Amino acid sequence: MTTQPSWQDTTYGGRPLGTMARVALWLIQEVKENGTFTKARLRAAFPGVAQIDRRMRDLRDHGWEIATSREDPTLLPQEHRFVTRGADVWIPGKSKAPAHKGSITNAQRAKVLKADGYLCRTCGVTGGEAYGDGGLEQAVLNVARRPVVQPDGSVEYQLVTECQRCGRGNVDRTVDTADVLADIESLAPVERRVFRGWIAADRRNPSALEKLWALYRTLPADARKAVADKFDGTDD
Ligand SMILES: [Zn+2]
Structure with a gap:
């Protein structure tokens, strides 16, 4: 099966062709790479197919690049540009959803919320x-997938609790554990001991140093100056 099916085919190699695969073929054969199209044209090509926009967006999870006017300011708001094709999703096995896209079960969600201390x-x-911040909005917690770069460079999607506000806007939240470990490594021994305590408590307990700083800040100006003059660094 090396030939590409037509976007109008409904089966390929004896198997039904899914809508996402047919949209992929439509993009290649009708819109052509770098071409633009409107949602209306997409809907007209697939009359009566529910959620056709969503099937088109699903292609992005398979490496297909489809720009909107947000990414490509030369486009009108209702236009899209088919930038580059990704995986051959019409070939069986190539259209499987990537591991980080499956739905999260209620049991998984409950476990993650508990592990994250419901925050x-x-x-x-x-x-x-x-x-x-003075607003009336109350936080709603969700469980999201966050890409975590492993020390060996591979990326693992791990579940994390996140409020709706932080989850908005699709910011890249990839975290690199190797960077975190390297930063911990570069701490002074005393800082590392404090950090280990925070990890154990899963919260930042004020250290003796911070308590002292808070106390110093409460001093009236003259007393602050007296302390600052006495403690001018000549003794270290
Ligand atoms: Zn948040």
Whole structure:
């Protein structure tokens, strides 16, 4: 099966061709790489097919690049550009959803929320809590997949608790564990001991140093100056 089926075919090699695969073929055969199309044209090509826009967007998970006016300012709001093709999704086995796209089960979600202490791992807000910025919005916690670069360079998608606000906007939240480990490695021994304590408690307990700083800051100006003059660094 080396020939490419037509986008109008409904089967290929004796198997049914899925909508996403047919949209892929339509892009190649009708729109052609670097061509533009509107949603209306896509819908007209696949009359009566539900969620055709979504099937088109699903192609992005298979390496297909389809730009909107956000990525390509030369496009009109209703236009798309078929930039480059990705995997041959009409070939059986090539259209499997990538591992990081499957749905998260309720059991998985409950386990992740519990492990994360029912708080957003990005901003620390807990579910139902206000954000503390004077607004009325209450945090809603979700479980999301975050790409984590392993020390060997491979990427693993791990589940993490995240509030709706932090999850908005599709920011790249890839974290590199090797960088984190290297930064820990470069800490002074005393800092590393403090950090280990925070890890154990899963929260940042104020250290003796921070408590002292907070106390120093409460001093009136004259007393602050007196401490600063006495502690001018000549003794280290
Ligand atoms: Zn958050």
